[in-house]
Amino acid sequence: MRWTFVWLDSARPPTLGWRQGSLHAAAVRIAVLVVLLAACAAGSTGARGPTQTHGVIAGLARDHDSGDPVAKAEIRVRAQGDIEPRMTMSNAHGLYDLGNLKPGRYQLTARFAGQPVDVMNIDVRPGETSYVDIVFTLGRPEPLRHDYGDKAGAIDRYRPTNLGESVSIIEGTVNDSSTRERVPGAAVTAVTNAGRTDELTLQTVSDDHGRYRFDAVMPGTYSISAYYSISGRGQIEVRRSEIDVAGAEAVIVPLWIEMGK
Numbered sequence: 001m002r003w004t005f006v007w008l009d010s011a012r013p014p015t016l017g018w019r020q021g022s023l024h025a026a027a028v029r030i031a032v033l034v035v036l037l038a039a040c041a042a043g044s045t046g047a048r049g050p051t052q053t054h055g056v057i058a059g060l061a062r063d064h065d066s067g068d069p070v071a072k073a074e075i076r077v078r079a080q081g082d083i084e085p086r087m088t089m090s091n092a093h094g095l096y097d098l099g100n101l102k103p104g105r106y107q108l109t110a111r112f113a114g115q116p117v118d119v120m121n122i123d124v125r126p127g128e129t130s131y132v133d134i135v136f137t138l139g140r141p142e143p144l145r146h147d148y149g150d151k152a153g154a155i156d157r158y159r160p161t162n163l164g165e166s167v168s169i170i171e172g173t174v175n176d177s178s179t180r181e182r183v184p185g186a187a188v189t190a191v192t193n194a195g196r197t198d199e200l201t202l203q204t205v206s207d208d209h210g211r212y213r214f215d216a217v218m219p220g221t222y223s224i225s226a227y228y229s230i231s232g233r234g235q236i237e238v239r240r241s242e243i244d245v246a247g248a249e250a251v252i253v254p255l256w257i258e259m260g261k
Helices: 027-042
Strands: 002-008 055-063 074-079 086-089 095-101 104-112 115-124 129-131 134-136 144-147 156-158 168-176 187-192 200-205 211-217 220-230 234-245 250-252 255-257
Touching: 055 104, 055 115, 074 095, 086 095, 104 134, 115 129, 115 134, 168 220, 168 234, 187 211, 200 211, 211 220, 220 255, 234 255
Parallel strands: 055 129, 055 134, 115 144, 168 250, 168 255
Antiparallel strands: 002 234, 055 095, 074 086, 074 104, 104 115, 156 250, 168 211, 187 200, 187 220, 220 234
16 A cells, blocks of 8 residues: 655646546546535534633544444543543444533543443544444454554455445545544545546545545545645545455545645
């Protein structure tokens, strides 16, 4: 697998677009796509927003093997030095959020079906949401322990129970590599059979939680790219290449953008 980071010169005419067999088309098409999909994402249910003085811990609880959301998982967070934790439950979609958290370093403990999952060293900053996704191994209830400070760049896979052998799913998150914040509104592109007559290009935009997803894609080897525009600095691209996607499989591909440079 190859990682590629590219700065796109904002002084040149924009070249990012959507066209069968090519990534280059009129820039207005990607602009319209970003606006429309970002607007749709804005209507989705999300965590209670952070304030100027407090932050939020939010995320998704799911089963590792099936990818199914885990509802009613008990989630507790405790700041260093505090005795009493804050507690919530994941909802029917596996989502949870704990808002109005004072800045500092936290530990998260999640529990479902007798399995504890601990996540250490979660930094909460005022005005920001720290996204912490929780993965249970249902049926294998040994305790799991993770360090939030480790950048989770590894690709993960699961097999949804309702997915046929001729289709696949590609999903993931777009993240700021320096702050670990999720990046909403990034244009994400998946390309297979690049340079061939049967080249296929798919495109979407990361939602308010920095998540993206391609449903019902054909199996193959893909390159996944994320583009994000920064005022005065043009567009940044991050690309992960040579990702094998099998039939009846969902592949989770995290993308990290160097926003701070």
